[in-house]
Amino acid sequence: VLFSFLIPIILLWFLYHPTLRNWWLMDDPCHLFYISQNGIYPAFFDPARGFSPINFTPWEPLSLGIDYLVSGFNPLPFYWHHMLSLSVLLLCANIVLLRFLSPFVAALILSLFVASVPLCDAANHLMTRHYIEGLIFALISIYLFMKAQENDDKNFSYGSALFYLLACLAKEVYVPVIFIMMTFPQPMMKSRLKSIYPFLVVAVVYTFWRFYMLNSSGMISAYPHIPVTGKDILALPLSIIKT
Numbered sequence: 001v002l003f004s005f006l007i008p009i010i011l012l013w014f015l016y017h018p019t020l021r022n023w024w025l026m027d028d029p030c031h032l033f034y035i036s037q038n039g040i041y042p043a044f045f046d047p048a049r050g051f052s053p054i055n056f057t058p059w060e061p062l063s064l065g066i067d068y069l070v071s072g073f074n075p076l077p078f079y080w081h082h083m084l085s086l087s088v089l090l091l092c093a094n095i096v097l098l099r100f101l102s103p104f105v106a107a108l109i110l111s112l113f114v115a116s117v118p119l120c121d122a123a124n125h126l127m128t129r130h131y132i133e134g135l136i137f138a139l140i141s142i143y144l145f146m147k148a149q150e151n152d153d154k155n156f157s158y159g160s161a162l163f164y165l166l167a168c169l170a171k172e173v174y175v176p177v178i179f180i181m182m183t184f185p186q187p188m189m190k191s192r193l194k195s196i197y198p199f200l201v202v203a204v205v206y207t208f209w210r211f212y213m214l215n216s217s218g219m220i221s222a223y224p225h226i227p228v229t230g231k232d233i234l235a236l237p238l239s240i241i242k243t
Contacts, residue, residue, distance in 0.1 A: 003103060004106045004110075007111060008110035016124070043058035050213050054214065056214055058169055063129055093113075097109060131170070137174070143160075168206050178203065
Protein backbone atom coordinates (compact mmCIF):
# COMPACT_ATOMS: atom_id res chain seq x y z
CA VAL A 1 0.00 0.00 0.00
CA LEU A 2 2.83 2.40 0.84
CA PHE A 3 4.23 1.68 -2.63
CA SER A 4 1.01 2.83 -4.28
CA PHE A 5 1.13 6.11 -2.35
CA LEU A 6 4.81 6.87 -2.91
CA ILE A 7 5.40 5.98 -6.56
CA PRO A 8 3.00 8.54 -8.16
CA ILE A 9 4.21 11.34 -5.84
CA ILE A 10 7.88 10.55 -6.48
CA LEU A 11 7.16 10.56 -10.22
CA LEU A 12 5.31 13.88 -9.88
CA TRP A 13 8.26 15.61 -8.23
CA PHE A 14 10.79 13.96 -10.56
CA LEU A 15 8.97 15.18 -13.66
CA TYR A 16 7.72 18.58 -12.54
CA HIS A 17 10.11 19.95 -9.91
CA PRO A 18 11.42 22.45 -12.53
CA THR A 19 8.07 24.25 -12.25
CA LEU A 20 9.36 25.70 -8.97
CA ARG A 21 11.52 27.95 -11.15
CA ASN A 22 8.60 29.17 -13.28
CA TRP A 23 7.67 32.82 -13.60
CA TRP A 24 4.18 34.27 -14.08
CA LEU A 25 2.48 32.64 -17.09
CA MET A 26 -0.74 32.86 -19.09
CA ASP A 27 -3.52 34.41 -16.95
CA ASP A 28 -1.38 34.84 -13.83
CA PRO A 29 -0.80 38.63 -14.18
CA CYS A 30 -4.50 39.47 -14.48
CA HIS A 31 -5.34 37.19 -11.54
CA LEU A 32 -2.65 38.85 -9.43
CA PHE A 33 -3.92 42.27 -10.43
CA TYR A 34 -7.47 41.33 -9.36
CA ILE A 35 -6.23 40.05 -6.00
CA SER A 36 -4.04 43.08 -5.37
CA GLN A 37 -6.99 45.39 -6.08
CA ASN A 38 -9.83 43.46 -4.43
CA GLY A 39 -8.38 41.10 -1.88
CA ILE A 40 -9.45 37.46 -1.47
CA TYR A 41 -13.03 37.68 -0.19
CA PRO A 42 -15.16 39.90 -2.53
CA ALA A 43 -15.31 37.12 -5.14
CA PHE A 44 -17.59 35.27 -2.69
CA PHE A 45 -20.17 37.96 -2.00
CA ASP A 46 -19.71 41.21 -4.01
CA PRO A 47 -21.15 41.04 -7.56
CA ALA A 48 -19.60 44.43 -8.40
CA ARG A 49 -16.15 43.01 -7.68
CA GLY A 50 -16.64 39.48 -8.98
CA PHE A 51 -13.68 37.52 -10.23
CA SER A 52 -15.23 36.64 -13.59
CA PRO A 53 -18.32 37.77 -15.52
CA ILE A 54 -19.30 34.18 -16.41
CA ASN A 55 -17.53 31.85 -13.95
CA PHE A 56 -18.29 31.64 -10.25
CA THR A 57 -14.97 30.33 -8.94
CA PRO A 58 -14.24 32.31 -5.76
CA TRP A 59 -11.89 29.62 -4.50
CA GLU A 60 -9.40 30.61 -7.22
CA PRO A 61 -8.59 34.12 -5.91
CA LEU A 62 -8.72 32.78 -2.35
CA SER A 63 -6.14 30.08 -3.03
CA LEU A 64 -3.81 32.36 -4.99
CA GLY A 65 -4.53 35.27 -2.66
CA ILE A 66 -3.23 33.42 0.39
CA ASP A 67 0.11 33.03 -1.41
CA TYR A 68 0.03 36.70 -2.37
CA LEU A 69 -0.56 37.79 1.21
CA VAL A 70 2.38 35.66 2.35
CA SER A 71 4.93 36.33 -0.39
CA GLY A 72 3.72 39.24 -2.52
CA PHE A 73 4.94 38.92 -6.11
CA ASN A 74 7.54 36.24 -5.43
CA PRO A 75 6.36 33.27 -7.55
CA LEU A 76 8.29 30.56 -5.67
CA PRO A 77 5.77 30.09 -2.81
CA PHE A 78 2.94 30.02 -5.37
CA TYR A 79 4.55 27.09 -7.18
CA TRP A 80 5.41 25.28 -3.94
CA HIS A 81 1.73 25.54 -2.99
CA HIS A 82 0.83 24.32 -6.48
CA MET A 83 3.05 21.23 -6.29
CA LEU A 84 1.91 20.42 -2.77
CA SER A 85 -1.71 20.62 -3.94
CA LEU A 86 -0.90 18.15 -6.72
CA SER A 87 0.71 15.84 -4.15
CA VAL A 88 -2.38 15.98 -1.93
CA LEU A 89 -4.52 15.29 -4.99
CA LEU A 90 -2.57 12.07 -5.66
CA LEU A 91 -2.93 11.00 -2.02
CA CYS A 92 -6.70 11.56 -2.09
CA ALA A 93 -7.08 9.82 -5.44
CA ASN A 94 -5.14 6.84 -4.14
CA ILE A 95 -7.34 6.56 -1.05
CA VAL A 96 -10.44 6.43 -3.26
CA LEU A 97 -8.94 4.04 -5.84
CA LEU A 98 -7.75 1.60 -3.17
CA ARG A 99 -11.38 0.99 -2.27
CA PHE A 100 -11.87 -0.57 -5.70
CA LEU A 101 -8.42 -1.65 -6.98
CA SER A 102 -5.21 -3.32 -5.82
CA PRO A 103 -2.31 -1.08 -4.72
CA PHE A 104 -0.33 -1.98 -7.87
CA VAL A 105 -3.18 -1.06 -10.25
CA ALA A 106 -3.91 2.15 -8.33
CA ALA A 107 -0.24 3.16 -8.51
CA LEU A 108 -0.13 2.35 -12.22
CA ILE A 109 -3.25 4.40 -12.98
CA LEU A 110 -2.01 7.41 -11.02
CA SER A 111 1.46 7.17 -12.55
CA LEU A 112 -0.08 7.28 -16.02
CA PHE A 113 -2.17 10.24 -14.85
CA VAL A 114 0.96 12.04 -13.61
CA ALA A 115 2.71 11.48 -16.94
CA SER A 116 -0.27 12.60 -19.00
CA VAL A 117 -0.41 15.76 -21.09
CA PRO A 118 -3.29 17.35 -19.08
CA LEU A 119 -1.42 17.02 -15.78
CA CYS A 120 1.78 18.29 -17.37
CA ASP A 121 -0.11 21.39 -18.45
CA ALA A 122 -1.79 21.78 -15.06
CA ALA A 123 1.51 21.43 -13.20
CA ASN A 124 3.02 24.32 -15.13
CA HIS A 125 0.18 26.82 -14.82
CA LEU A 126 -0.97 28.40 -11.57
CA MET A 127 -4.26 29.35 -13.18
CA THR A 128 -5.24 25.65 -13.10
CA ARG A 129 -4.89 25.32 -9.33
CA HIS A 130 -8.61 25.73 -8.66
CA TYR A 131 -9.23 22.67 -10.86
CA ILE A 132 -6.63 20.72 -8.84
CA GLU A 133 -7.95 21.74 -5.44
CA GLY A 134 -11.54 21.36 -6.62
CA LEU A 135 -10.74 17.76 -7.54
CA ILE A 136 -9.27 17.24 -4.06
CA PHE A 137 -12.55 18.44 -2.53
CA ALA A 138 -14.56 16.26 -4.92
CA LEU A 139 -12.54 13.15 -4.01
CA ILE A 140 -12.93 13.84 -0.28
CA SER A 141 -16.66 14.30 -0.86
CA ILE A 142 -16.88 10.98 -2.70
CA TYR A 143 -14.95 9.19 0.05
CA LEU A 144 -17.14 10.61 2.81
CA PHE A 145 -20.26 9.74 0.83
CA MET A 146 -19.16 6.11 0.60
CA LYS A 147 -18.46 6.13 4.35
CA ALA A 148 -21.95 7.51 4.93
CA GLN A 149 -23.41 4.62 2.95
CA GLU A 150 -21.36 1.99 4.74
CA ASN A 151 -22.05 3.32 8.24
CA ASP A 152 -25.52 4.73 7.60
CA ASP A 153 -24.23 7.89 9.27
CA LYS A 154 -25.71 11.25 8.31
CA ASN A 155 -22.71 13.10 9.77
CA PHE A 156 -20.56 11.69 6.97
CA SER A 157 -23.22 12.91 4.52
CA TYR A 158 -23.05 16.44 5.91
CA GLY A 159 -19.27 16.44 5.65
CA SER A 160 -19.46 15.08 2.13
CA ALA A 161 -21.95 17.80 1.14
CA LEU A 162 -19.65 20.48 2.58
CA PHE A 163 -16.71 19.33 0.46
CA TYR A 164 -19.04 19.06 -2.53
CA LEU A 165 -19.86 22.75 -2.05
CA LEU A 166 -16.16 23.63 -1.87
CA ALA A 167 -15.55 21.68 -5.10
CA CYS A 168 -18.35 23.62 -6.83
CA LEU A 169 -16.91 26.91 -5.58
CA ALA A 170 -13.55 25.89 -7.01
CA LYS A 171 -14.93 25.15 -10.50
CA GLU A 172 -18.36 24.52 -11.99
CA VAL A 173 -17.13 21.34 -13.63
CA TYR A 174 -17.56 19.56 -10.27
CA VAL A 175 -21.28 20.30 -9.95
CA PRO A 176 -22.20 16.93 -11.60
CA VAL A 177 -20.30 15.00 -8.90
CA ILE A 178 -23.65 14.45 -7.17
CA PHE A 179 -24.79 12.30 -10.12
CA ILE A 180 -21.54 10.31 -10.10
CA MET A 181 -21.97 9.38 -6.45
CA MET A 182 -25.49 8.13 -7.10
CA THR A 183 -24.02 5.43 -9.36
CA PHE A 184 -21.88 3.77 -6.68
CA PRO A 185 -23.23 0.29 -5.90
CA GLN A 186 -24.35 0.27 -2.30
CA PRO A 187 -26.69 -2.14 -0.53
CA MET A 188 -28.82 0.41 1.36
CA MET A 189 -30.86 2.35 -1.19
CA LYS A 190 -32.94 3.99 1.52
CA SER A 191 -29.77 5.23 3.18
CA ARG A 192 -28.47 6.44 -0.16
CA LEU A 193 -31.54 8.60 -0.72
CA LYS A 194 -31.21 10.10 2.75
CA SER A 195 -27.55 10.81 2.02
CA ILE A 196 -28.47 12.76 -1.12
CA TYR A 197 -30.66 15.31 0.68
CA PRO A 198 -27.74 17.48 1.92
CA PHE A 199 -26.40 17.57 -1.64
CA LEU A 200 -29.72 18.78 -2.98
CA VAL A 201 -29.68 21.59 -0.42
CA VAL A 202 -26.13 22.48 -1.46
CA ALA A 203 -27.10 22.43 -5.14
CA VAL A 204 -29.99 24.82 -4.55
CA VAL A 205 -27.89 27.16 -2.39
CA TYR A 206 -25.06 27.10 -4.95
CA THR A 207 -27.45 27.86 -7.83
CA PHE A 208 -28.95 30.90 -6.10
CA TRP A 209 -25.51 32.04 -4.91
CA ARG A 210 -24.15 31.79 -8.44
CA PHE A 211 -27.17 33.64 -9.83
CA TYR A 212 -26.66 36.42 -7.27
CA MET A 213 -23.01 36.84 -8.25
CA LEU A 214 -23.37 36.53 -12.02
CA ASN A 215 -27.01 37.62 -12.61
CA SER A 216 -29.03 36.17 -15.50
CA SER A 217 -26.67 37.25 -18.27
CA GLY A 218 -23.66 35.70 -16.55
CA MET A 219 -25.55 32.47 -15.88
CA ILE A 220 -26.24 31.73 -19.55
CA SER A 221 -23.78 33.81 -21.57
CA ALA A 222 -20.32 33.24 -22.92
CA TYR A 223 -17.56 35.79 -22.66
CA PRO A 224 -18.81 39.36 -23.35
CA HIS A 225 -17.24 39.44 -26.82
CA ILE A 226 -18.90 36.10 -27.73
CA PRO A 227 -22.64 36.50 -27.09
CA VAL A 228 -24.90 33.46 -26.88
CA THR A 229 -27.85 33.54 -29.27
CA GLY A 230 -31.04 31.52 -29.45
CA LYS A 231 -29.53 29.61 -32.36
CA ASP A 232 -26.62 28.53 -30.15
CA ILE A 233 -29.00 27.26 -27.47
CA LEU A 234 -31.03 25.27 -30.00
CA ALA A 235 -27.84 23.77 -31.42
CA LEU A 236 -26.61 22.63 -27.99
CA PRO A 237 -28.15 19.10 -28.06
CA LEU A 238 -26.55 18.36 -31.43
CA SER A 239 -23.23 19.77 -30.25
CA ILE A 240 -23.31 17.47 -27.21
CA ILE A 241 -24.01 14.44 -29.41
CA LYS A 242 -21.18 15.38 -31.81
CA THR A 243 -18.78 15.89 -28.94
